[in-house]
Amino acid sequence: MTSRPHGPIVVLCGGVGGSRLMRGLANVVSHDRLIAIINTADDEWFHGLYVSPDPDIVTYALAGEVDEERGWGLRGDTFRWLESLRRFGHETWFNIGDRDLATHLHRTRLMREGVPMTAIISDIARAFGVDVRLLPMTNDRVRTVVETEAGDQPFQEFLVKNHARDRVRAVRFEGAHEASPAPGVLEAIREAQAIIIAPSNPIASIGPILALNDVADALAVSTAARAAVSPIVGGASLQPPAAEMMVGLGHAVDVTGVAEIYRGFIDTLLIDGADAARAPLIEEMGIRPIVTNTIMRDDASRTALARRLLDALSVTTDA
Ligand code: GDP
Numbered sequence: 001m002t003s004r005p006h007g008p009i010v011v012l013c014g015g016v017g018g019s020r021l022m023r024g025l026a027n028v029v030s031h032d033r034l035i036a037i038i039n040t041a042d043d044e045w046f047h048g049l050y051v052s053p054d055p056d057i058v059t060y061a062l063a064g065e066v067d068e069e070r071g072w073g074l075r076g077d078t079f080r081w082l083e084s085l086r087r088f089g090h091e092t093w094f095n096i097g098d099r100d101l102a103t104h105l106h107r108t109r110l111m112r113e114g115v116p117m118t119a120i121i122s123d124i125a126r127a128f129g130v131d132v133r134l135l136p137m138t139n140d141r142v143r144t145v146v147e148t149e150a151g152d153q154p155f156q157e158f159l160v161k162n163h164a165r166d167r168v169r170a171v172r173f174e175g176a177h178e179a180s181p182a183p184g185v186l187e188a189i190r191e192a193q194a195i196i197i198a199p200s201n202p203i204a205s206i207g208p209i210l211a212l213n214d215v216a217d218a219l220a221v222s223t224a225a226r227a228a229v230s231p232i233v234g235g236a237s238l239q240p241p242a243a244e245m246m247v248g249l250g251h252a253v254d255v256t257g258v259a260e261i262y263r264g265f266i267d268t269l270l271i272d273g274a275d276a277a278r279a280p281l282i283e284e285m286g287i288r289p290i291v292t293n294t295i296m297r298d299d300a301s302r303t304a305l306a307r308r309l310l311d312a313l314s315v316t317t318d319a
């Protein structure tokens with residue numbers, strides 16, 4: 001393992017699980033050492049507004065403003081504009097709070113002015129006082145479409161409108177082949193001291209990042225210390241639709257299924273104590289298992305997991 005003591009700690013992540021780990025990491029290392037590469041394939045237009053859930057959750061979590069119960073949205077937000085919109089007969093199944101609305105208005109306005117997503121995400125982060133470098137996975141449009149037995153469904157429709165109830169047959173990332181990783185993404189991976197795959201949905205959150213040109217190759221040949229935290233705990237996902245998608249694509253919904261998806265991209269997998277019995281199976285797959293508490297219910301557990309993870313990667317902490 002080549003160590004690059006000055007290289008960044010690079011985290012591939014989605015929304016809820018990703019943002020919790022980012023918060024833990026930000027508690028223990030200087031922010032200028034951290035770079036998040038965030039999924040944007042479940043972005044969607046609603047009511048003329050461009051909504052980018054995963055970058056927003058990560059931003060809100062790092063700002064300490066995320067609604068911890070839900071895992072998304074701003075704490076204490078209200079939904080009056082959405083309730084008012086219902087009067088006109090519009091579909092309001094996608095929840096956007098009143099304060100959250102301002103973020104989407106701002107983002108959409110910048111997009112209309114031709115500002116690339118990289119600059120928009122850092123502008124929103126700056127406005128929330130977040131100094132960790134947040135990168136969208138791409139500045140191009142990539143769209144997750146879930147192929148179900150009831151037909152093709154855009155990701156948010158599958159998850160939020162239909163509650164992930166239709167059996168998944170396949171998942172495709174429209175536009176991924178033509179898309180380029182955002183400026184800074186490949187550089188971050190190449191220069192990384194450590195690469196972390198957050199406990200995010202392996203199919204819908206990490207899948208689109210891996211599907212971008214050159215990203216999987218860069219990860220596969222990286223000599224950085226590489227680890228993932230399993231989002232599957234005790235044979236289940238803490239929230240839909242990771243399990244539904246893994247089943248649909250023929251993966252076991254347990255830590256071996258996660259290891260199978262990430263094989264070649266990680267050397268170490270952190271699994272929960274609830275899955276300790278499966279550690280030998282992970283080892284047989286050529287991945288070093290580390291058993292620890294992976295549930296991040298509060299700041300103390302997030303911080304403890306971040307420390308355990310960095311320790312496993314031989315990365316020194318700053319706090
Ligand atoms: P999304 O974009 O909001 O779907 O969020 P992510 O893709 O980042 O995370 C979803 C996954 O995170 C689910 O499979 C959850 O099981 C997992 N997850 C959420 N919170 C935690 C946690 O505290 N610990 C672990 N190990 N996984 C978590």
Ligand code: CA
Pocket residue numbers: 014015016039042053054205
């Ligand atoms: Ca997401």
